[in-house]
Amino acid sequence: xxxxxxxxxLFRTEYRKIVSVLSRHFGFxxxxxxxxxxxxxxxxxxxxxxLNGVPPNxxxxxxxxxxxxxxxxxxxxxxxxxxxxxxLQIAVSEIQDDExxxxxxxxxxxxxxxxxxxxHPSISQEAQIGLSLxxxxxxxxxxxxxxxxxxxxxxxxxxxxxxxxxxxxxIKIEIPGLAEIENRLDVVxxxxxxxxxxxxxxxxxxxxxxxxxxxxxxxxxxxxxxNKITNKPQVNALLSLxxxxxxxxxxxxxxxxxxxxxxxxxxxxxxxxLISKGEYFLxxxxxxxxxxxxxxxxxxxxxxxxKEDTKEKWENILQLYNKLLIIEYSPIAALNRTxxxxxxxxxxxxxxxxxxxNLTQNHFYFTLLGELYTGIDKEKAKMNFHxxxxxxxxQTDRNAIQKKLDILND
Numbered sequence: 478x479x480x481x482x483x484x485x486x487l488f489r490t491e492y493r494k495i496v497s498v499l500s501r502h503f504g505f506x507x508x509x510x511x512x513x514x515x516x517x518x519x520x521x522x523x524x525x526x527x528l529n530g531v532p533p534n535x536x537x538x539x540x541x542x543x544x545x546x547x548x549x550x551x552x553x554x555x556x557x558x559x560x561x562x563x564x565l566q567i568a569v570s571e572i573q574d575d576e577x578x579x580x581x582x583x584x585x586x587x588x589x590x591x592x593x594x595x596x597h598p599s600i601s602q603e604a605q606i607g608l609s610l611x612x613x614x615x616x617x618x619x620x621x622x623x624x625x626x627x628x629x630x631x632x633x634x635x636x637x638x639x640x641x642x643x644x645x646x647x648i649k650i651e652i653p654g655l656a657e658i659e660n661r662l663d664v665v666x667x668x669x670x671x672x673x674x675x676x677x678x679x680x681x682x683x684x685x686x687x688x689x690x691x692x693x694x695x696x697x698x699x700x701x702x703x704n705k706i707t708n709k710p711q712v713n714a715l716l717s718l719x720x721x722x723x724x725x726x727x728x729x730x731x732x733x734x735x736x737x738x739x740x741x742x743x744x745x746x747x748x749x750x751l752i753s754k755g756e757y758f759l760x761x762x763x764x765x766x767x768x769x770x771x772x773x774x775x776x777x778x779x780x781x782x783x784k785e786d787t788k789e790k791w792e793n794i795l796q797l798y799n800k801l802l803i804i805e806y807s808p809i810a811a812l813n814r815t816x817x818x819x820x821x822x823x824x825x826x827x828x829x830x831x832x833x834x835n836l837t838q839n840h841f842y843f844t845l846l847g848e849l850y851t852g853i854d855k856e857k858a859k860m861n862f863h864x865x866x867x868x869x870x871x872q873t874d875r876n877a878i879q880k881k882l883d884i885l886n887d
Contacts, residue, residue: 483526483531483535484519484522484523484526487519487522487535487536487539488519488615489614489615489616490536490615491536491539491540491615492515492516492519492615493588493612493613493614493615494579494584494587494588495511495514495515495518495539495540495543495579496508496511496512496515496591496612497584497587497588497590497591497612497613498577498578498579498583498584498587499511499514499515499543499547499577500587500591500612500650501586501587501590501591501650502547502576502577504649504650505594505640505643505644505648505649505650506644508612508640509640510550512612514543514546514547514550515543517546518539518542518543518546519539521542521546522535522538522539522542540579543579544577544579547577548577585700585703585704587650588613588700589652589700589701589704589707590650590651590652591612591613591650592609592613592665592697592700592701593651593652593653593661593665594643594648594649594650594651595608595609595612595613595639595643596609596661596664596665596668597643597646597648597661597664598661598664599642599643599646599648600639600642600643601639602667602668602671603625603635604635604636604638604639604642605639605664605668606668606671606672606675607621607625607632607635607636607639608636608639608640609668609669609672609697610624610672610690610693611636613693613697614693614697618632618633618636624675624687624690652704652706652707655706658706658707659709662701662707662709662711662712663711665701666698666701666711666712666715666771669694669697669698669715670694670715670771672690672693672694672697673690673691673694673695673719673722675687675690676688676689676690676691676692676693676694677691677722688726691719691722691723691726692723694719695716695719695720695723698712698715698716698719699716702716702758702761709765710761710762710763710764710765710767710769710772711762711765711767711769711771711772712762713758713759713761713762713764714758714759714762714769714771714772714774714775715771715775716758717754717755717756717757717758717759717761717762717771717775717778717779718755718771718774718775718778720751720752720754720755720758721751721752721755721775721778721779721781721782722778723748723751724747724748724749724751724752724755724782725742725747725748725781725782726748727746727747727748728742728743728744728746728747729742730873734873735873735876735877736873736874736876736877738877739781740786742784744784747782747784752782755775755778755779755782756779758775759775759776759779762775768800768804769804770801770804770805773797773798773800773801773804774801776793776797777794777797777798777801780793780794780797781794786820788821791817791820791821792821794817794820794821795814795817795818795821795822798810798813798814798817799814801814802814808834808836808839809841811834812831812834812836812839812841812842812845815827815830815831815834815845815849816845816848818830819848819849824849824850824852824853825853827849828846828849828850828853831845831846831849832846838868839868840864840865840866840867840868840869840870840874840878841865842865843861843862843864843865843868844861844862844865844878844881846858846861847859847861847862847865847878847881848881851881851885855885858885859882859885859886862878862881862882862885863882865878866878866879866882
């Protein structure tokens with residue numbers, strides 16, 4: 478790996494660790510300083526490594542430089558001397574090398590605590606995801622802007638307002654107490670879930686699948702599973718769900734970047750290791766009495782890893798969707814249930830249910846209706862595919878729909 482390739486790679490993997498540890502050390506009031514020190518560390522690496530070559534242990538080099546920059550800041554900062562020292566009742570001379578702890582365990586602990594801080598319910602859902610991408614995943618502002626289909630200025634303003642809100646609310650960078658953990662954990666899981674979904678079906682950069690977002694969501698969830706305080710059934714269920722979906726990554730997109738529909742995927746290319754991990758975490762999620770939406774979606778995803786097209790499979794999926802819609806109704810879940818209904822009970826019954834949904838601004842809705850009418854009413858099938866084509870957001874979706882129309886027109 479060349480120097481030009483190594484530094485961006487390390488920025489993605491190590492920036493978040495440095496920021497989390499320094500933010501935990503400084504507090505939210507000085508989170509920008511933590512980000513500046515981390516960014517300046519990578520600038521120093523770019524300048525130094527270009528002249529002297531890459532050190533034997535690049536990550537350890539970054540940690541040492543970040544630690545020294547942080548200590549230098551603390552020594553020269555009038556804010557630190559005038560406000561923080563009196564409160565903590567210590568002297569600058571008493572700062573020890575080990576106070577800025579970049580050990581592996583402290584990095585993990587700091588990232589977990591930061592996760593709960595940036596996913597605080599006092600800020601909006603979009604801000605939670607944006608801060609997670611920036612601070613916990615090391616994404617650049619431009620990358621975040623692409624994910625939200627907006628510009629860098631909007632993202633900068635959104636993140637600034639979110640940080641200000643967290644300061645005003647005096648949110649501490651810590652894992653909540655046991656009494657509060659369940660409520661706060663729900664918000665964290667929702668953020669991770671939405672992050673994964675944005676990657677799994679992305680409308681940014683004209684890409685249908687952004688594996689980087691999905692893998693970051695899985696990494697964050699795995700950190701929760703690894704911590705005994707946050708290793709809850711619903712956390713395992715969400716990780717199971719993501720493992721099952723990720724197992725089919727390599728078969729969802731063809732060599733031209735176009736979407737491969739589920740029924741056309743080659744199950745021999747599915748990742749059996751990820752499927753096994755999904756089953757393991759799904760079993761772990763069964764330890765409690767509560768059934769969350771993540772449990773039900775994970776079970777649905779499990780059945781989708783069973784490629785054999787049996788009535789039992791689709792009846793199980795249909796019943797799981799019925800339960801999911803009771804727990805948390807969503808138009809997309811209702812749409813997916815209709816597809817399962819068609820597979821279990823036939824297209825005629827599914828058409829009736831689908832048309833009642835009336836999701837007239839959703840191209841998936843018209844794509845499904847086009848599928849359902851295929852073999853029943855050719856003209857209605859074509860009409861719905863044309864509507865879907867006009868509403869599709871990405872070129873990959875438009876290409877997939879056009880193929881359906883081409884088949885009908887032959």
